Each structure stands twice: as structure tokens, then as C-alpha cells.
Amino acid sequence: MSGMTLNMEVMTSLRDAVGKCLAELGKKYDNMLVMTADVDTSSRIQAFKEAFPDRCYNVGIAEQCLMSTAAGLAHEGFKPLTFAFAPFASMRCYEQVRTDICYTKLPVIIIGNGAGYSNGASGCTHCGLEDSALMVACNNMTVIEPGDPAQMVKVLEAAMELNAPVYIRLGREATTSLYAEDVKYEIGKALIPREGNDGAFVCTGIMVHFAMEAAKRIREELGREIRVVDMHTVKPLDRDAVIAAAKTGRVVAAQDHNINGGLGQLVGSTIAEAGITCKLAIRGCPDEFVPIATPEFLYARNGMDADGLYQAMKALL
Amino acid sequence: MAEKSLVRRLEKASLDTKLRLLDLCHQTMIHIGGDLSVCDMMTALWQYAIRYDVENPHWDGRDRFVLSKGHAAAVTSFSQAAIGCYDVQDIYKEYATDFGRFGMHSCNLANPYVDVSTGSLGHGMPVAAGMAAALKRKGSQSRVYCVIGDGECGEGSIWEGAMFAHQYQLGNLVVFADRNGFSFDGPTEEYMALEPFAGKWRAFGWNVVEIDGHDMDAIIDTIDRLPDVSSDTPTIVIGKTAKGHGVSFMENNASWHAGGVNTEDWEKAKAELTAAYQEKWGAAV
Numbered sequence: 001m002s003g004m005t006l007n008m009e010v011m012t013s014l015r016d017a018v019g020k021c022l023a024e025l026g027k028k029y030d031n032m033l034v035m036t037a038d039v040d041t042s043s044r045i046q047a048f049k050e051a052f053p054d055r056c057y058n059v060g061i062a063e064q065c066l067m068s069t070a071a072g073l074a075h076e077g078f079k080p081l082t083f084a085f086a087p088f089a090s091m092r093c094y095e096q097v098r099t100d101i102c103y104t105k106l107p108v109i110i111i112g113n114g115a116g117y118s119n120g121a122s123g124c125t126h127c128g129l130e131d132s133a134l135m136v137a138c139n140n141m142t143v144i145e146p147g148d149p150a151q152m153v154k155v156l157e158a159a160m161e162l163n164a165p166v167y168i169r170l171g172r173e174a175t176t177s178l179y180a181e182d183v184k185y186e187i188g189k190a191l192i193p194r195e196g197n198d199g200a201f202v203c204t205g206i207m208v209h210f211a212m213e214a215a216k217r218i219r220e221e222l223g224r225e226i227r228v229v230d231m232h233t234v235k236p237l238d239r240d241a242v243i244a245a246a247k248t249g250r251v252v253a254a255q256d257h258n259i260n261g262g263l264g265q266l267v268g269s270t271i272a273e274a275g276i277t278c279k280l281a282i283r284g285c286p287d288e289f290v291p292i293a294t295p296e297f298l299y300a301r302n303g304m305d306a307d308g309l310y311q312a313m314k315a316l317l
Numbered sequence: 318m319a320e321k322s323l324v325r326r327l328e329k330a331s332l333d334t335k336l337r338l339l340d341l342c343h344q345t346m347i348h349i350g351g352d353l354s355v356c357d358m359m360t361a362l363w364q365y366a367i368r369y370d371v372e373n374p375h376w377d378g379r380d381r382f383v384l385s386k387g388h389a390a391a392v393t394s395f396s397q398a399a400i401g402c403y404d405v406q407d408i409y410k411e412y413a414t415d416f417g418r419f420g421m422h423s424c425n426l427a428n429p430y431v432d433v434s435t436g437s438l439g440h441g442m443p444v445a446a447g448m449a450a451a452l453k454r455k456g457s458q459s460r461v462y463c464v465i466g467d468g469e470c471g472e473g474s475i476w477e478g479a480m481f482a483h484q485y486q487l488g489n490l491v492v493f494a495d496r497n498g499f500s501f502d503g504p505t506e507e508y509m510a511l512e513p514f515a516g517k518w519r520a521f522g523w524n525v526v527e528i529d530g531h532d533m534d535a536i537i538d539t540i541d542r543l544p545d546v547s548s549d550t551p552t553i554v555i556g557k558t559a560k561g562h563g564v565s566f567m568e569n570n571a572s573w574h575a576g577g578v579n580t581e582d583w584e585k586a587k588a589e590l591t592a593a594y595q596e597k598w599g600a601a602v
Contacts, residue, residue, distance in 0.1 A: 057450070057485070065443050065477035072447020075432065076455070096474070099437050100444050104425060 014173050015113065017149035019044030021156050022081070023051045029079060029160060033057065036083040037066045043083040043113060063088045067096035067108070074106035079160065085119070086112030086128025086169055094134055102140040107163045115145070115169035116205065116256025117285065117298040128169065129285050133261025135167040136235045142166045142187060143235040145204035145255070148178045151232060154185030162187065171256045172206040172295055178230070188233045190241035196225030199250030199313055202242060202267050204231050207254040213306035214313060224317055237266050246271045246278040250316040254283040254304055279316040283308060319537035325598055328533050331360040332594045334395045335563060336587055337405060341391055343583040345413055348421065350573040352392040354497035354530070354558040355464060359389070361536045362462055362493065363396035371401040374429045380459050381448050383433045385441025386466035386495060387422040388575070394419050402430045439472025441465070442492060446482045449490035458546050463492045468500030471509050476521065483522035488548030495530065497560040503571045518553045530556020563590045
């Protein structure tokens with residue numbers, strides 16, 4: 001993480017939502033701990049830290065240690081929330097996550113910041129483009145990618161109640177909000193922020209916002225109604241929501257993640273297994289590394305922004 | 318100096334475990350080299366140091382045990398059998414069988430007497446540190462005992478855990494290092510040198526005790542003199558041991574990291590171990 005320049009003054013809504021929520025959760029769960037690997041500031045844990053200074057661990061730049069010690073604490077009845085940047089929270093300590101946490105199904109919540117291309121300007125090392133695939137491949141792991149501040153609060157509450165390993169990937173922040181604060185949220189049950197039967201976007205995180213824009217534009221320009229499925233839980237996947245989306249005949253699946261191992265492939269195999277004939281396009285990061293670039297550039301380059309999703313769906317209509 | 322009768326009792330207990338290990342090794346493949354090197358310390362841990370309730374393996378007041386060198390599962394299982402966790406015969410019957418409780422590495426899903434599943438090296442010690450942090454939070458008087466191999470200290474995660482234990486002042490964490498000088502491929506100093514091993518731990522802020530890991534008197538003495546649970550400094554006991562200890566053709570021979578023994582070797586090995594005990598204590602086994 002050395003050499004990285006972060007503007008700590010920039011308020012980012014998802015992480016701020018996490019920060020506010022943590023302190024509240026800490027009051028509710030006296031066995032909740034917050035652990036980070038030298039990302040206290042960027043993870044917005046300050047409110048929790050101020051309220052419960054003795055319930056925080058910062059293990060330094062040591063993600064393997066973060067996961068193993070969290071496992072040890074969970075063995076003894078504590079509920080640790082661990083924070084690290086998505087690529088380091090997933091790849092650097094993958095075996096610790098798999099063997100120390102998931103094998104025994106310990107209640108450790110792992111929050112990976114900077115997922116997808118959201119850290120693009122920091123370069124390849126800081127882009128978490130494999131984390132979802134890795135965590136999905138981990139038995140006993142639940143994988144969630146919220147895209148909205150109100151949803152994020154619900155995700156944390158649900159994750160605390162689950163009493164099992166949960167990976168929460170936080171990617172590019174949206175400037176708009178999709179849900180009211182009282183949004184009904186259930187792990188594994190997709191949300192539908194926009195109805196439609198001429199096709200469906202199945203997306204996570206920031207891609208849901210882009211899909212909403214694309215669907216609106218399709219309505220305005222082409223007069224067709226496209227459903228937007230917010231597949232916030234990547235695992236376990238809401239198969240019913242995918243099958244219902246496939247029955248519209250056209251699905252564009254998008255995740256800010258490598259296409260290989262990403263949401264699109266999970267959606268595709270679900271549709272194929274269900275025996276449904278459906279046009280399918282997958283958007284995400286192709287099988288190539290790119291040098292330093294801004295998220296906006298990368299989303300546009302790979303057809304993952306609102307225009308890219310619009311074009312992908314238009315081609316299926 | 319420990320009481321002579323205690324030393325003799327534990328040395329006899331260790332001999333019993335070694336003979337059982339050889340019986341199992343005659344039956345199937347086990348990590349016999351590392352089992353034998355850590356057997357004396359393991360015996361003292363389970364049959365002298367660890368506070369435990371066999372009837373209630375999840376008793377909150379127990380001392381915790383984490384086998385970071387997870388491949389020493391057989392010696393751990395026999396040591397636990399010696400205090401009544403299982404019948405010794407169960408180990409012969411179930412070892413490496415479908416859904417058996419015992420295998421080449423420890424598994425907590427199959428066996429309630431295993432706190433942490435291990436096998437991948439460099440994992441158990443930092444997990445043990447996390448458990449020690451948890452016990453410290455709870456104000457528990459329990460210790461976390463952890464057995465590591467020297468070879469696994471090639472894993473950076475061991476040193477991350479060492480820093481964590483120092484930073485969070487985990488005086489309730491006691492690590493026993495089986496410094497047998499060998500990893501899978503051969504001598505540690507030849508492949509990836511660990512010396513100055515004790516110096517490394519001292520530099521990481523640990524309380525370091527160096528002993529002959531086969532000297533039961535010294536092992537008992539070390540256990541008796543462990544710092545108080547509420548102390549601020551984690552302890553590592555570095556036991557200098559020999560891989561395949563006590564069996565002439567296995568000792569310090571990397572090819573006996575894991576394997577099975579044929580009948581001739583099996584009998585020879587058991588005879589050697591028994592003779593050594595009898596020579597010291599002058600008694601029939």
C-alpha cells in the first residue's frame with residue numbers, strides 16, 4: 001500500500017454509511033470487534049473506534065495475520081469485522097480466509113474496499129478484479145456487493161445476524177441513491193429497482209446505477225421497458241430472480257470484476273442449467289491487465305458504463 | 318529439578334505414545350519423523366501442562382491447544398487418548414478413513430477435541446494468537462498452547478503472528494517450537510537457514526526459553542516456570558529435538574518425514590526405544 005495517495009477528506013457515501021452503522025452495531029453486539037490492516041482511516045471506522053477503543057485491532061500491513069487472528073477471536077465467541085483493500089483482503093490472505101475462517105464457518109465479516117476498477121488510478125495492484133471469484137469459490141462464504149448506502153446498512157445488519165463468513169466488496173461509489181432507508185433487504189434475495197419485461201440487466205454495485213441510467217434511456221429512445229435486477233448477493237445467487245430475468249428473453253449481466261469468474265458467468269450457467277433460451281451479454285473486465293487509468297475510462301473502454309450497458313441491451317432488442 | 322517420579326511417569330508415557338506411533342506407522346502412512354521429534358514435549362503438554370476436561374472439550378476454563386504443525390496429528394491424537402479423549406484403538410480403526418476423526422492433519426469438524434483445523438503451515442500460530450487475544454479480553458486464566466515446527470517458520474505469517482502477540486501483549490500465549498532442524502526436503506540450515514532462531518524471537522519481543530526438547534526434566538521445569546498468564550510477554554519454548562528421535566535409522570533422516578515402516582523396521586524401532594527407556598530407568602516396560 002505504500003506510495004498510495006488518498007484524499008482522506010473526500011467523503012464517500014458507501015464507506016460513510018459503513019462508518020455510521022458500525023458504531024450503532026457495536027452497541028447492539030457487545031461481542032463485535034473491528035479489525036483492520038492499516039486502513040483505519042480509509043475504512044471510516046473512527047466512530048466505532050471512538051465509542052469502543054478497546055474493541056479495535058489494527059494488525060498493521062499484514063492481511064494474513066488479520067484473517068488468522070480474526071479466526072482465533074471468532075473461535076472464542078467474538079464477531080470480528082475485518083477491513084482491508086479488496087485485492088489484499090482476498091488474494092493476499094486467501095488461504096487464511098479459506099482454511100482458518102470458512103472451513104470452520106466462523107462468523108468473520110470481511111470488508112474489501114476499492115473493489116473492481118474503483119482504484120484504477122492506483123494501478124493494477126490496487127484493483128480488486130478477482131476477489132468476487134475467489135470468495136465465491138470458498139465454501140461456506142457468502143459474497144455481497146452492495147451498491148447503495150441505505151442498502152449497505154442493511155447488509156451489515158444482515159451479515160451480523162448470519163453468524164457465518166461474509167465477504168462484502170465495496171467498489172466505486174455512486175452519486176445517486178437507489179433505495180429509501182427502510183428498504184427491505186434479505187441476503188440472497190435480489191432487489192428490483194426498476195421493473196420491465198423487454199429485457200433485464202442483472203448487476204451488482206455501481207453497475208446497478210449504470211443499468212438504471214441505461215434502462216431509462218432505452219425507455220426514452222426505444223420505448224422498451226428493461227428490468228434492473230440488483231443482484232447484491234453474488235453468492236448464494238438468487239436463482240429465481242435470474243430465471244425470471246431470463247424469461248424476458250434478453251439479459252445483460254454486468255459486474256465491476258473480471259468477466260472470468262464474475263457475476264455474468266454465474267448468471268449464464270444458471271440460465272443454461274434452467275434450460276431457458278435467452279440472449280445473453282456479459283460485461284466486465286476482459287482478460288487483460290491495463291496500466292494506470294481512471295475508473296471512468298475503464299468502464300467506458302469495456303462497455304461497462306451507462307452507455308456501454310445501453311448499447312449491449314440495444315443490440316439484443 | 319522436577320520430581321524424579323514425575324519425570325519417569327512422563328517418560329514412560331512418551332515411550333508408550335512412541336510405540337503406538339510406530340504401530341500406526343506399521344499400519345499406514347504417518348508423519349513419523351516430526352511425530353517422534355515432538356513427542357516428549359507433546360506428552361508433557363497433554364499429560365502435565367494443559368488444563369482440560371475430557372468430559373467437556375468445550376469447557377471455557379480449559380487451556381487451548383493449537384497444533385500449528387498440523388502434520389503432527391498422530392502424536393497429538395495419541396497424547397489426547399492418554400488422558401481419555403478417545404480409546405487408543407479408535408485411532409488405529411479410524412485413522413485416514415472416510416469421515417474418521419483422525420487423519421494426517423487435525424480436523425475440528427470431525428473431532429471435538431481439536432480446537433483449530435490445521436495442516437497448512439504458518440496458520441495455527443496466528444490463529445492461536447487471536448485466541449489468546451480473545452481470552453485476554455475475557456479476563457480468562459487459561460493459556461493458549463501452540464506447537465509449531467521450525468520449518469514452518471519460513472512462512473511469513475508466523476512472524477506476522479509473532480508481531481501481533483507482542484503488540485497486544487499476549488502473555489497467555491505459549492508456543493512450543495519443535496526445532497528438529499529439518500523441513501520436508503532436508504536440513505533447514507541447508508535449504509533456508511533459520512539461525513539465529515532464538516535471536517529472531519527475542520528480536521520480536523518474545524520471552525525465549527531454549528531447552529533440549531527430549532529432556533523431560535527440562536520440559537517439566539520450563540512448564541513449571543512459565544510466566545504468569547497475566548504477564549505481558551508471549552513465550553516461546555524452543556526445544557532442540559531430532560527428527561525421528563530415538564530410532565537409529567530414522568533420526569535426522571529427511572526421508573522419514575512421512576511414510577510407513579515394514580515389519581522388520583517396526584520391530585527394530587520399538588526395540589530401540591524400549592531399550593533406551595530401560596537403560597535409563599532399569600525397569601521392565
